[in-house]
Amino acid sequence: MAAASQKSHNAEIESLVASLAARQNAGTEKHRALSGPERAAVLMLALGEQYGGKVWSLLDDDELRQLSITMSSLGTVQAEEVEGLMLEFVGRLSASGALMGNYDATERLLQQYLPPERVSGIMDEIRGPAGRNMWEKLSNVQEQVLANYLKNEYPQTVAVVLSKLRPEHAARVLAILPEELALDVVNRMLKMEAVQKEVIERVENTLRTEFMSNLSQTRRRDAHEVMAEIFNNFDRQTETRFMTSLEEANRESAERIKNLMFTFDDLVKLDNGSAQTLMRHVDKDKLGVALKGASEAVRQFFLSNMSSRAAKMLVDDMQALGPVRLRDVDEAQALLVNLAKDLAAKGEIMITKNRSDEELIY
Structure with missing residues (x-):
């Protein structure tokens, strides 16, 4: 009797499972296929405020916006489809060996094997x-x-x-x-x-x-290039102070930065045509102040690219200036350097940075 009852019970379970399977198959056939965002929207709607609050708090603005838009245009989703998605979600979540990759998990893993600065660089590139x-x-x-x-x-x-x-x-x-x-x-x-x-x-x-x-996948700029640009924007005293300290701590890096920097003294590497074009674009008073604090080689380079009359007038103007503040000289020289870079970017002059005559167009 008990065996017959058990057999009948098993038959009912098998019939119920078959019925559910048939309903799910039928539902799969008549329901539209949902995209990834739509499946996420269904899941969040099903979780509701009580259970979904924690998930919402972990989403960034872009994810919140996309999910909200998807939810608002989702329309009707049949109960069978919701049930299927929930079962699939729970199944994947509880399955042994299942993994979930995200930024935080990746960063924690990398921190176990790589130096902090390398991890920071990699994650910055991924995040964009x-x-x-x-x-x-x-x-x-x-x-x-x-x-x-x-x-x-x-x-x-x-x-x-x-x-x-x-x-x-x-x-x-x-x-x-x-x-x-x-x-x-x-x-x-x-x-x-x-x-x-x-x-x-x-x-x-x-x-x-x-x-x-x-x-986000492009290579990050070389740190020495970035630092060379920063040094280019220092005034002379600040540049000397930092460079001296850096030479004591890391001479190799200091030399690399020096080689990448473009300074006022590098203007002597301009060809004659480029030098003359530069001087046509600069105020003569500013040129005089810049040359007042320049080395003799730089001063002669500029004077040699002027007519004899213009060169004599500039020398006279420089002598008439009298003492000039170092800050004013730095500002005038920085003005010429930036002007040279602007003209090079427009293709009006060529800047040769290295002594090997390799052209670097800024």
Whole structure:
């Protein structure tokens, strides 16, 4: 009797399992396939406020925005489909050997095997530019890098992107775009009305997949190059103080930075045509102050690239200046260096940095 009852019970269970399987198969056939974001949206809706609160707090702004948009347009999801997703989620979560990779887990693992500075560099490259949303991230992208990407885009797309950036960053990007494209973009921005949300989303997705993902994988700039640029912007006393200390602590790094720096004394490596072009663009009073504190070799280089009459007038002006503050000399020399870099960037002069005559165009 007991055996018959047990047999009947087993038959009922088998029938129930078969029925559920049939319902799930039928549901799979008639329900649309859900994308990854849609599956996440269903799961979060099912968890509700009580159980989903902790998950929401762990999402960043981009993830919150994408998930919220997906949830708002999800429509009706059948109970069978929700049940299937929950079962799949629990199954994956509880399965032995299942892993979940994220930034924090990756960083913790790397910290066990690599020096802190290498871990920091790797994670910075993975994360890409800082910022809570796409537009903040773009505003932290170096303007030349962003301009190189945008110059191949449709002018209307460029106009949309620049309209969303901080004005000061948009100005720097616009200034280095090809002139014809830049003027087209300016006109489009002037005529631009409210941009539809769908357009903004498409632009964001394109930037995220085609630009930011590639940007995060690019090699970081050499630290010595960055430091050389910083040293270029020091005044003379600060540069000497830091360089002296660095030479005592790490002579190799100090020499690498010196070789990468472009200083006022490097202007003597300009060809005659470039030197004359530079002097045509600089105020003669500033040139006189800059040369007042220059070495004799640098002073003779500039004078030799002037007519005899102009050279004599400049020497007379320098003598009439009398004592000049070191700060004023530093400012004038920095002005000439920056002007030379600007002219080189425009292709009007060539800057030769190394004694081996390797050309470095700034």
